[in-house]
Amino acid sequence: MAGVLREADDAGLGAAVARAALFLVFLERAGHTSPDAMYVRPGGGPDLDAELGGEILREIGRTLPEMPGPLALLRSPNLMRDLSNAVTKRPPAEVLGTLLTRFRSETRGRVPGTPMPVAAFMATLARAATPASSFRTVLDPSCGTGDLLEAARVQGASYVYGEEKDLPIAQLAAAQMAVRLTGPGEGSTIRSGDALHEDRAYGPEIDAVLCNPPYSQRDWGAEELAYASRWEYGLPARSESELAWVQHCLARVRPGGPVVMLLPPAVAARSSGRRIRAELLRRGALRAVIALPPGAAQPAHIGLHIWVLQHPESEGRPRMENVLFMNCPSVPAGPSPDRPQVTWRELLTAPEKHGEVPGLSRSVPIIDLLDDTVDLTPAPRLAGPYEITRPDELRRTLGGSQGSLSSSLSRAVNLSPGREWGTPRTADQWTTASVADLIRTGALTLLRPKTTGPPASQDTSMAGQPVLKAADVIAGRPPSGTIPEPEDGAVRIEAGDVIVPSTVLSEGKYTARVADARTDARALLGRNLHLLRPDPSRLDSWFLAGFLADPTNVQRASQGSSVVRVDARRLQVPLLPLEEQQTYGAAFRRLRSFTEALRRATAQGEDVVGQLHDALTAGTLKPPAD
Numbered sequence: 001m002a003g004v005l006r007e008a009d010d011a012g013l014g015a016a017v018a019r020a021a022l023f024l025v026f027l028e029r030a031g032h033t034s035p036d037a038m039y040v041r042p043g044g045g046p047d048l049d050a051e052l053g054g055e056i057l058r059e060i061g062r063t064l065p066e067m068p069g070p071l072a073l074l075r076s077p078n079l080m081r082d083l084s085n086a087v088t089k090r091p092p093a094e095v096l097g098t099l100l101t102r103f104r105s106e107t108r109g110r111v112p113g114t115p116m117p118v119a120a121f122m123a124t125l126a127r128a129a130t131p132a133s134s135f136r137t138v139l140d141p142s143c144g145t146g147d148l149l150e151a152a153r154v155q156g157a158s159y160v161y162g163e164e165k166d167l168p169i170a171q172l173a174a175a176q177m178a179v180r181l182t183g184p185g186e187g188s189t190i191r192s193g194d195a196l197h198e199d200r201a202y203g204p205e206i207d208a209v210l211c212n213p214p215y216s217q218r219d220w221g222a223e224e225l226a227y228a229s230r231w232e233y234g235l236p237a238r239s240e241s242e243l244a245w246v247q248h249c250l251a252r253v254r255p256g257g258p259v260v261m262l263l264p265p266a267v268a269a270r271s272s273g274r275r276i277r278a279e280l281l282r283r284g285a286l287r288a289v290i291a292l293p294p295g296a297a298q299p300a301h302i303g304l305h306i307w308v309l310q311h312p313e314s315e316g317r318p319r320m321e322n323v324l325f326m327n328c329p330s331v332p333a334g335p336s337p338d339r340p341q342v343t344w345r346e347l348l349t350a351p352e353k354h355g356e357v358p359g360l361s362r363s364v365p366i367i368d369l370l371d372d373t374v375d376l377t378p379a380p381r382l383a384g385p386y387e388i389t390r391p392d393e394l395r396r397t398l399g400g401s402q403g404s405l406s407s408s409l410s411r412a413v414n415l416s417p418g419r420e421w422g423t424p425r426t427a428d429q430w431t432t433a434s435v436a437d438l439i440r441t442g443a444l445t446l447l448r449p450k451t452t453g454p455p456a457s458q459d460t461s462m463a464g465q466p467v468l469k470a471a472d473v474i475a476g477r478p479p480s481g482t483i484p485e486p487e488d489g490a491v492r493i494e495a496g497d498v499i500v501p502s503t504v505l506s507e508g509k510y511t512a513r514v515a516d517a518r519t520d521a522r523a524l525l526g527r528n529l530h531l532l533r534p535d536p537s538r539l540d541s542w543f544l545a546g547f548l549a550d551p552t553n554v555q556r557a558s559q560g561s562s563v564v565r566v567d568a569r570r571l572q573v574p575l576l577p578l579e580e581q582q583t584y585g586a587a588f589r590r591l592r593s594f595t596e597a598l599r600r601a602t603a604q605g606e607d608v609v610g611q612l613h614d615a616l617t618a619g620t621l622k623p624p625a626d
Helices: 002-011 013-029 050-063 077-086 092-106 116-129 147-154 167-180 241-252 271-282 344-349 378-382 391-415 435-440 470-475 541-548 551-556 578-617
Strands: 137-140 159-164 187-192 208-211 258-263 286-291 305-310 322-327 361-365 432-434 444-447 466-468 498-501 529-534 564-566 572-574
Touching (some): 013 077, 013 092, 116 258, 271 286, 432 435, 435 444, 529 541
C-alpha cells in the first residue's frame, strides 16, 4: 500500500488504487501470473517516460477493452514490478482483495460499497424472491466497488451489470468482476456514469436489482428529471432522492422481478414521501421492510432498512396483500433467524401463513398501512403485548432486588470520598513529560491496530476472539466485539495496559481504562483506541490512567471540531517516584470503584422502577397506600 500511497500524490488515492487494480487484471489476462512469465518490461527512473508509458497503456487497453475508460497507467515502474511479483505468489483476486481492504481502511469507510455480510443477505433475499431458475442477470445501478454484484454472483447470477458515477470506483468494480468471474457463461458489464440521469437500457431483461444508493442527495436532478417516465408511483420531492432510486430500480427490472435496496430509516417515515409509499403499497410493489442493527453498514450510528420490492406487472402471479416487517438483531447468515424451518422464499411470498413472532417479525395487511402517515418503520409494527410478571413473582423479585440494591448502595457509600480527601498538596507544581517522551525513554510502549503487514490468512489463531471497542471503554463494560476473521496487525491486550480512545465523543466523554486480568486480558484491541503499555518498574498503570483522563490534559492534546481527535503522544504525565505514583494510583482506583458501584446501583434501581412502572400501567398492580 505504501507504493500506492506514493502514486496517489497527484492522482488521488481512489485513482491510484484503480490504476493498480487495472494493472493486476492486465497481468492476469495477459498471462503474467507465473514466475516464468512475470511482467518485467518497465524500467528506468522513478517515473515512466511518456513514450514507454503510452506504449504500455495501449497494450493494457487492447487487453482490457471492456473496462470503463479512459484508462490511466501507473507512473511508478517500482510499483508495477511489485505488483507483477505479487501475482506470481498469490492469485490476482487475493492481491486485489488485500488492496481494496487497505484502501477502505485508509479512507475510513468513505468508499462507496456494502459490507459483505449485508451484501450476502441482500443477495439471498433477491434470490429467494425470484421465481425458480430465473436468477440469471442482476443489475446494481449504483454499484460502488461491486460488493452487491459479487454477492449476486455467489448466489448463482451468471451475468452482472453495474453502473457507478465515480470513474475510479467503477474501474475498481470492473477489476473485481474481471478477476472473480471465471466460470463458463459468467460475465459482467460495468459502466461509469450517473444512472439516474443517463438511464441506460440493457439488452436482456434484468432478473433482479440490488442497490445501495447514495443517501440524502439534494442535487439528484429533481427539476431536470421531472418528466421522466420512470416516476410511475409519483414525482419524488427534492428531499426524496432514495425514492427516486427505488422507482429507477423498479423500472429496470423485468415484470415480477425483485428489487432489494439498502435505505436509511428516514425513507420509511418522511412526510414528503408519503404519497409515493402509499402508491407502492397500492400497486403491490413492496413486499418487506427489514430493520438491521446499527453498525451493520455505513453510516454506522443508525440502523438501516432493507426494502424488498417487486415489479408488480406480473402475469399469472397473485397480488401481494400483506407486507412483511422484520427486526434483525444481527445480520442473518442463514435461514430466518426467528423460524429456522421457514425459508426466506416462504416468508417473502406468503408471509401471512407463518404467524407472528412478537418483536421480530409480523405480516401486516396493506390496508392497515394506508393511514395518514403511511409509516413503514418496522419497530411500531412489531411491538408486542406487555409481558408483565405476575404480582406474586414480582413480589419475590422485588424482595431479592431490595437486598441486592441495598448491598450495592452500601458499597457505594463505603467507597464514597470522605473528609480524609481534603488534605491540600503543598509541594511545587508538577514537572511533566509527554507520552512521546516516555515512549522515547522506554517507560511506555504505544500500540495501535495496524493495517499493514502479512496476509491475515497466515494467522488463524485470532478468529473468534473478543474485541474491546471504544464504546466499551467509554461505557466501562467488558469487551463486546468479536472478530469473525483474523485481521492484519491485531494487538492483544495484557493486564496492566492503559487504553484510551483516539477521539472525544460529542457528549465530551473521555476516559482511560486499566486492563484487568479477568475481563480484558487476551482480548484484541479495537479500532479508534490507543494502548499504552507501561514498564511496571517505572510507571504505575492506575497513576498513568488517572492523569491521561484529565479533561484539561485531553483538551490540550486534541484537535478538530466536529470530530475531536486526541493525539495520545501529546498527553502529559507528572514525573514522580514510583512509590508516590502508587499512592495516586490507589486513589484513582478507589474513585473508579466508587463510579462502578454507583453505576451498578443505578442499573439495579432502574430495573426495579421499570418493572413496577410496566405493572402499574398494564393494570396488573395496585399502587401502595400512602
